[in-house]
Amino acid sequence: MRKKELFGLNIKLGILGLIAFIILWEVIALFVVNNPLFLTPPHQVVISLHQLFAQGLIYEHLLASLEEFFLGIGLAVIFGVILGIFFGWYKKIHWFFSPLLTSFYAMPTIAIFPLILIWIGLGFWPKVTIVFLAAFFPILINTIAGVRNIDHDFIRLGKSFGGSDLKIITNIIFPATLPFIASGLRMAVIRGLSGMLVAEFYVSNKGIGYLITYFGNTFQTDKLFAMVIIIIFLGLALTLLVNFLEKRLQAWKPEKN
Amino acid sequence: MSSKNKSKKSIKIKVSDLSVSYSNDKKNLLAINDISFDVLKGEFLAIIGPSGCGKTTILNCLAGLIRPTSGTIFIKNSHNTLKKQITMVFQDALLLPWRTVHSNITLGLEISGISPKNKQNDIDKTLNLFGLGNFKNFYPHELSGGLKQRVNLARAYVCNPEVLLLDEPFSHLDLITKEKLQLELRRIFLISKKTFIFVTHDIDEAVFLADRILLLSPGPGEIKTIVNTNLGKDRKVSFKKNRSFLSVKNRVRLLLAQEGTK
Numbered sequence: 001m002r003k004k005e006l007f008g009l010n011i012k013l014g015i016l017g018l019i020a021f022i023i024l025w026e027v028i029a030l031f032v033v034n035n036p037l038f039l040t041p042p043h044q045v046v047i048s049l050h051q052l053f054a055q056g057l058i059y060e061h062l063l064a065s066l067e068e069f070f071l072g073i074g075l076a077v078i079f080g081v082i083l084g085i086f087f088g089w090y091k092k093i094h095w096f097f098s099p100l101l102t103s104f105y106a107m108p109t110i111a112i113f114p115l116i117l118i119w120i121g122l123g124f125w126p127k128v129t130i131v132f133l134a135a136f137f138p139i140l141i142n143t144i145a146g147v148r149n150i151d152h153d154f155i156r157l158g159k160s161f162g163g164s165d166l167k168i169i170t171n172i173i174f175p176a177t178l179p180f181i182a183s184g185l186r187m188a189v190i191r192g193l194s195g196m197l198v199a200e201f202y203v204s205n206k207g208i209g210y211l212i213t214y215f216g217n218t219f220q221t222d223k224l225f226a227m228v229i230i231i232i233f234l235g236l237a238l239t240l241l242v243n244f245l246e247k248r249l250q251a252w253k254p255e256k257n
Numbered sequence: 258m259s260s261k262n263k264s265k266k267s268i269k270i271k272v273s274d275l276s277v278s279y280s281n282d283k284k285n286l287l288a289i290n291d292i293s294f295d296v297l298k299g300e301f302l303a304i305i306g307p308s309g310c311g312k313t314t315i316l317n318c319l320a321g322l323i324r325p326t327s328g329t330i331f332i333k334n335s336h337n338t339l340k341k342q343i344t345m346v347f348q349d350a351l352l353l354p355w356r357t358v359h360s361n362i363t364l365g366l367e368i369s370g371i372s373p374k375n376k377q378n379d380i381d382k383t384l385n386l387f388g389l390g391n392f393k394n395f396y397p398h399e400l401s402g403g404l405k406q407r408v409n410l411a412r413a414y415v416c417n418p419e420v421l422l423l424d425e426p427f428s429h430l431d432l433i434t435k436e437k438l439q440l441e442l443r444r445i446f447l448i449s450k451k452t453f454i455f456v457t458h459d460i461d462e463a464v465f466l467a468d469r470i471l472l473l474s475p476g477p478g479e480i481k482t483i484v485n486t487n488l489g490k491d492r493k494v495s496f497k498k499n500r501s502f503l504s505v506k507n508r509v510r511l512l513l514a515q516e517g518t519k
Contacts, residue, residue, distance in 0.1 A: 041339070150416075151351075153347065157347060160322060160344065161344065161368040163369060164370075167369075167370065171364060212433060251397050254398050
């Protein structure tokens, strides 16, 4: 009962903090800055947000961004998980590639965007490639860590039944690695979203990133804020989606307390 | 006495001059040295000895998990590989936490490439045999230590191996649960007519369960002697107060103690 009360208080305080921030923002925008071009008050942002959806302008761009994003993330999950399990299982091959993988993981993906443009050209695919590269490495590195983390006795157990590596991987390794893959995916979603935005800033005539640049260049600060709100909600929705998937996949886990 | 027994039953496994050494960067440790013994078809053989005498190493060799440094293991009627005839029950239950009792039991079948759907009858029989019928949809975290070990045993048993290797499966359990499972195991052994090889460091357990006890001496592991228990088939917990049981137990204890004072 006490825990429930505490949980309720937790949410109430969070909402209160959010409301306080919005009021503070409104007050500063209206009475301190008093220049909507510099700082748009939140009520104006809400109006602009409503206009963007009411006029239908946003849908086409949102769809274009989501298409790039989900294709890039999807490919990153497929290749990241398969290669992660492979490298985790065959450690000597991992040792061989380890410096290379660590370097790529540490590198901000956007740094090689000009190179990608030279190699692939303009259009849809360089943006998908950036999302893929941004998302691929966290998934790969986490999957490798997940495979390495498995109690070796479970692998001995699989071997004692005389199973092939593939059977052990599908029945023991992959399910045991899922929590690590989910952690990688959570990181990948945010990195992928950032990669997608930056790619759209530079070479796009469609997408959320393009709209942000457009509204910025044309000093439509209210709409720029509205786009930022959309990005925040998109990031939150994607993170919640990953959390939901993680919970579904780990439904067996006992509830804490 | 031992030869009498051998004449009744045929040899299932013949281990000859088995040696295993582990080596790391600088050291070379001889775990077992020139071990030879036979395992009879349908017998319950216990392997007992102090810590570090190579009991588990022998079991790992039989399961094909370790390659012996030298020596041979021959399994009669072995047309398939070693692994398919033999399954192993580990000391820790090693249940996959995301699988229910039912799907933990089918793990061995799935890994061996056998569809559990085709073996549903065997799976149900095994669940009932091990008293797990009411727990088949439970997850490991919902089970007691004793039940986990039952699942561990059932998982190996459902693969229908000719030989079951058991590596101290009851060592982490409390005395009451342990005795209950010893009884169950003995009952299942008699029903199944399979060959059981049971590693333990518990003299009481070895004498209660086994037809023969292989005593190992440590550093490196060598066979000290093989004791034939001659205690008959029917064994109950009260049987542990029986004079013949106590006599075998004392004999084994003395033999192991002699090793300790050497």
